[in-house]
Amino acid sequence: MSIEWLPFLASLSTLALIYGLLALGLNLHYGYTGLLNFGHVAFFAAGAFASALATLPPPGSPEYIAIGGKYTIGLGLPFLVGMGMAALAGGLLAFLIGLTSIRLTSHYLAIATFAMAEIFQAFLSNEEWLTRGVYGINVVPQPLKGTLVPVEQYTYFYLILTAAVVAVLLIFAQLLTESPFGRVLRGIREDELAARTLGKDTPRAKLIAFVLGGALAGIAGSLWTHSIGAVHVGQFVPIVTFQVWLAMLIGGAGNNVGVILGAFVLMLIREGTRFVSNIPGLDRFAASNPTFVPSLRFVLIGLLIVIVVRFFPNGLLPERRRRASRSRGGRP
Amino acid sequence: MLTELLQTLIFGLATAGVIAVGAVGLTLSYGVTRFVNFSYGELLTVGAYATFVLVHSGLPLAPAAALSAVLVGLLGVLVARVFYDPLREWGAFPLLITSIGVAFIIQNLLRMGFGSDPKRFPLPPMRPWHFGPLYIPKAQAIILVVALGTMLLIHLLLTYTLLGKMMRAASDNPVLARVSGINPQNISRVTWFVSSTIAGLAGVLLAITQVAIQPAMGWSFLLVIFAATLLGGIGRPYGAMLGALFVGLGIELGTAYIAANYTYAFAFIILVAVLVFRPQGIMGGIE
Numbered sequence: 066m067s068i069e070w071l072p073f074l075a076s077l078s079t080l081a082l083i084y085g086l087l088a089l090g091l092n093l094h095y096g097y098t099g100l101l102n103f104g105h106v107a108f109f110a111a112g113a114f115a116s117a118l119a120t121l122p123p124p125g126s127p128e129y130i131a132i133g134g135k136y137t138i139g140l141g142l143p144f145l146v147g148m149g150m151a152a153l154a155g156g157l158l159a160f161l162i163g164l165t166s167i168r169l170t171s172h173y174l175a176i177a178t179f180a181m182a183e184i185f186q187a188f189l190s191n192e193e194w195l196t197r198g199v200y201g202i203n204v205v206p207q208p209l210k211g212t213l214v215p216v217e218q219y220t221y222f223y224l225i226l227t228a229a230v231v232a233v234l235l236i237f238a239q240l241l242t243e244s245p246f247g248r249v250l251r252g253i254r255e256d257e258l259a260a261r262t263l264g265k266d267t268p269r270a271k272l273i274a275f276v277l278g279g280a281l282a283g284i285a286g287s288l289w290t291h292s293i294g295a296v297h298v299g300q301f302v303p304i305v306t307f308q309v310w311l312a313m314l315i316g317g318a319g320n321n322v323g324v325i326l327g328a329f330v331l332m333l334i335r336e337g338t339r340f341v342s343n344i345p346g347l348d349r350f351a352a353s354n355p356t357f358v359p360s361l362r363f364v365l366i367g368l369l370i371v372i373v374v375r376f377f378p379n380g381l382l383p384e385r386r387r388r389a390s391r392s393r394g395g396r397p
Numbered sequence: 398m399l400t401e402l403l404q405t406l407i408f409g410l411a412t413a414g415v416i417a418v419g420a421v422g423l424t425l426s427y428g429v430t431r432f433v434n435f436s437y438g439e440l441l442t443v444g445a446y447a448t449f450v451l452v453h454s455g456l457p458l459a460p461a462a463a464l465s466a467v468l469v470g471l472l473g474v475l476v477a478r479v480f481y482d483p484l485r486e487w488g489a490f491p492l493l494i495t496s497i498g499v500a501f502i503i504q505n506l507l508r509m510g511f512g513s514d515p516k517r518f519p520l521p522p523m524r525p526w527h528f529g530p531l532y533i534p535k536a537q538a539i540i541l542v543v544a545l546g547t548m549l550l551i552h553l554l555l556t557y558t559l560l561g562k563m564m565r566a567a568s569d570n571p572v573l574a575r576v577s578g579i580n581p582q583n584i585s586r587v588t589w590f591v592s593s594t595i596a597g598l599a600g601v602l603l604a605i606t607q608v609a610i611q612p613a614m615g616w617s618f619l620l621v622i623f624a625a626t627l628l629g630g631i632g633r634p635y636g637a638m639l640g641a642l643f644v645g646l647g648i649e650l651g652t653a654y655i656a657a658n659y660t661y662a663f664a665f666i667i668l669v670a671v672l673v674f675r676p677q678g679i680m681g682g683i684e
Contacts, residue, residue: 101490165673172433172493176627177672180620180665187662307497314494350509360508367501371480374491374498 085325090281096318099254101175104182110301112151112286144208155283163275201297317380411537413645414544420625420637422595428568438619439503444600466597473593515609624668630678
């Protein structure tokens with residue numbers, strides 16, 4: 066198997082950045098606020114579909130006919146508007162889910178968000194007028210491809226675009242989590258009752274954190290769908306959620322830079338399994354069973370989840386230890 | 398109209414039977430281990446595949462199913478020993494995440510061994526019984542009988558045996574159970590065995606209703622089991638049976654009368670509604 070290394074590394078880095086952005090959103094939920102969100106993939110899906118439908122050429126237009134479109138909704142808007150709508154879609158879905166279940170504690174919230182992501186996926190696969198169901202939409206426009214940016218250079222251009230978007234959002238997340246609001250979120254994570262006793266409106270703060278994290282995942286969905294030029298319900302299965310969890314835990318929950326690093330580590334490990342079929346002895350199985358290598362990859366991901374939780378609970382870049390300032394007031 | 402409703406109810410009862418067996422097993426293990434086990438669905442899948450293999454190697458269905466259930470029981474004890482016991486004192490979160498990792502490991506090992514394609518479950522062909530316009534497939538009747546038998550056995554176990562009383566005591570008040578001389582480690586091991594055996598059996602029943610088996614069957618069914626478990630109140634075996642009845646009928650009625658494509662989604666909607674309006678369930682869950 067020969068591959069061209071440079072484009073491969075570029076698209077791998079793009080994917081890692083997209084997962085890093087998903088992890089940044091989840092970090093806001095779990096790493097800072099302690100919310101167990103097991104349905105993150107739903108916000109990712111909402112953003113991907115919103116951005117795709119916003120930017121597709123309208124049905125009936127010459128472009129629609131030229132690309133042989135079969136979808137029913139296409140607004141023909143610019144890419145950046147699509148990304149904005151993706152953020153809105155992810156945030157809105159998080160708002161709806163959060164409104165009903167944000168007050169649930171620990172594993173009940175995990176089950177509720179997991180179930181709601183499944184309901185959302187059932188909705189997307191059954192409402193074919195919106196998503197074309199199992200067929201998906203394979204003609205999602207890729208910004209500037211073939212016009213300003215030559216097709217051969219597109220992988221690198223898209224990597225830079227993704228890196229720029231993720232950098233801006235990383236700064237946003239960092240400012241947010243270091244602000245007094247971020248302190249409220251950490252307070253909720255450590256002891257919600259105490260935070261409430263100090264007069265903090267904790268349900269509201271949790272809902273805001275949930276919505277912002279959902280919006281970040283929505284933007285990740287937009288970056289994803291335009292990077293591959295397609296959107297398909299089958300891409301949005303629960304394993305995506307748990308890979309984002311794994312990226313966050315590898316990097317270090319509660320550390321914004323760490324979770325993005327975690328996504329890169331995850332992608333390196335995951336893509337490393339591509340070469341398993343070259344190992345003598347295993348190649349025989351890989352040839353006889355087409356699902357052998359992809360399944361082995363998920364076994365490794367499962368194993369990695371177990372190992373990280375058990376042996377590296379703080380991740381590669383643990384959360385910074387914070388001390389209360391000593392300057393104000395003496396001991397009581 | 399009425400026949401159609403009765404027919405739907407018959408199928409609903411069989412579905413409820415499968416869910417009930419799965420939910421009772423899950424709720425028993427929660428009672429002692431106190432975490433929501435996301436790898437529980439995979440035990441169902443292993444039960445189905447083990448039966449598949451045993452029947453193909455020449456065993457009749459019933460002994461193959463019984464043997465598979467016991468094997469799954471032992472697998473459950475092993476998995477708990479390797480993955481969950483070392484984290485027992487760490488609180489619910491690490492266990493929860495670990496159980497997801499375990500689910501992926503088991504599910505994809507099965508996929509590596511058997512491939513992703515559905516395999517026909519080796520059920521001998523049986524004629525359905527006819528009652529006027531109604532018909533009852535024998536498979537559904539078998540499921541119902543096995544499910545009721547399992548419920549009865551669990552009831553007898555919990556009510557009349559010392560072991561069952563110890564399991565209930567450990568579930569109701571772990572500290573009090575401990576000071577009364579119940580060894581928490583032994584009781585947890587026995588509970589893993591019982592609940593995993595039940596899971597293996599539920600997997601066989603699920604395979605019978607679905608006709609074909611595939612590696613994700615248990616994982617997809619997990620939320621349905623969660624729905625019944627939480628509806629009944631988590632950790633409450635009798636609540637789980639009642640919850641299963643509601644969820645099973647809900648799935649079949651929803652599929653027949655509201656939207657055919659959303660089958661399991663009806664269970665998920667029940668699940669979310671329970672969590673939002675009555676998180677303690679019908680019987681009041683344990684915490």
